[in-house]
Amino acid sequence: MILRIFFLVLMSVAISTAQPSRKILYNGVIHTATEEAFSGYVVVNGETIEKVGRGAPPEGNRVDLQGAHLYPGLIDADSALGLVEVESLRATRDQTEVGSLNPNLEARYAFRAESDLVSVARSQGVLVSGVNPLGSVISGQGSVMRLWGWTWEDMTVVPAWTLSLDWPRVTVKPDAKKAEEELEEIGKSLFFVNDAFEEARSYIGSEVEDVKWRALKPYAQGKRPILIRVQTPAEVRSVLEWTDKMKVKPVLVAGRQIDEFGTELAQRKIPVIYQFLFNQNPTRIERYDEHYRTPKALMDQGVLVALSPSGLAFDAREVRDLAGRARAFGLTELQALQTVTLNPARILGVDDRLGSIEAGKEATLVLCEGDLLEVAPKVTRAWGAGVELDLSDRQKELYQKYRKHLIRD
CATH class of the missing domain: 2.30.40.10 (Urease, subunit C, domain 1)
Structure with missing residues (x-):
């Protein structure tokens, strides 16, 4: 009773x-x-x-x-929310896995629902995030996560929306020997990636299943987008050539000077997640507001643009500020809002519901x-x-x- x-x-x-x-x-x-x-x-x-x-x-x-x-x-398309708590403490960083080939790993399994940084971002209006691994050549698959819920299972919107690929750094070395060494390293990295993609394309399954090739196959076949981080015009050019050759679907995470390729990106329908709006210093030959004006320059050329702070977990709360700054440098009110709502939803493949x-x-x-x-x-x-x-x-x-x-x- x-x-x-x-x-x-x-x-x-x-x-x-x-x-x-x-x-x-x-x-x-x-x-x-x-x-x-x-x-x-x-x-x-x-x-x-x-x-x-x-x-x-x-x-x-x-x-x-x-x-x-x-x-x-609001939506942050590229973040380490839930994967990193304190950048200086290795035990709290789960964004990077050991090894160079990890296509079978999905970020959602390492997502920490109780993260203090998740609640901070949520209180600033960020309710959905693309949570993406990095640090390896092929780092794993990013997941789309809600920023509320009891467990990572509750918070998962899309288990695997992209493959995170760290593109080899391409810089200009004044020393001929160092430049030659760099080109050799780049060649090795690209050979590794190309070889992995060819293996995945030809994978048809067997009695002993290979989880890595099975996970990589839809990306190698161009059925799902590949998230590629680039920093310099030389890297952008090499990515465009590589994606044309491999017939894959890239999403570029980029900063300064990406607007130089706006027409090509629009023609290829390659979206851009534009980062580092607040912490890029102009070079001596650039305008002081060059990086603030880039989102408008890209959108004027027909590129789908989403704004994201830096990919770091503690910066996710700044999403709304990015859109406000881009509005101050040319975007209309509607365009600025779309860079942190509808555009990232389209890139993440969830615009049918978010x-x-x-x-x-x-x-x-x-x-x-x-x-x-x-x-x-x-x-x-x-x-x-x-x-x-x-x-x-x-x-x-x-x-x-x-x-x-x-x-x-």
Whole structure:
């Protein structure tokens, strides 16, 4: 009898705290990421968006947004969130595996759901991330992860969206001997990659299955995108030549001077994840704002561009700031928002359910007291698949702790 009463009490508490399956978010400025912002409402039914409209909201369970701005959840297309906690502590770094050939490894298995950096990024409106390995020649497969949930299984959106390939560094050596040594190393790396891809293409399975060739095969056949990090124009040129030869689908992670190849990238339909917007110093022959203007230059040439801080876990919280800075240097409001919502969703292959506020898509939303692409306005609420999320994080806890200490003294 006592157990029965206890069970009924638990059920009543669960029912009283459960969030309604259908709610109308109204009296807000709606930023859909597909059109200009407008005053309106969003009807959320369960995990999905049922309707987006202007004017008076329908009757039902209404949630007053009080004039705040509603956005799709932000997306960081290239990050180490959940794989790295403290860069200086090797025991907390799971982004890199030993060996040069690891196509069978998937980032989701190493993802740490309890990471403090995940909650910090979430509190800044970043609700989805492409979590990608690096450090080997063929480092493994990146996963698309939600930044809320109990376990990595709960948080996985796409188990394997890309293959992470570290392209050999191509620099200009003034010393002829060093230049020759560098070219030799580059040749060895490319031979290793080409040989692995040819082996994977010809793999047809056997009684003793080879998990590496099986994992690599769809990328070698051009069925899935390959994430390639490049730093110099020489590296970009070598990647373009290699991808044309191998008939694969690249996604470039790049920084400065990538806009020089905008026309070629657009013709080949190669998307770019543009990084290091904040920490690239211009050369003596470049404009001071060269790297700030690059996203606009690429998009003007028809390239699909997503902005990502640096690939480091602790930088993921800066996603909104990147879009704001790019807007200040030429992008329209809509274009800037798309670089951290719809465009990364397209690159990650999840734009059918994430990246914009549209009927039928997942209700993963962020509410900000003002312009989300500005530094000062705070993210006040967020919903992941229709469920309101906890926006507390380690930094807020420390702020409150020391604030109380200062007030007491």
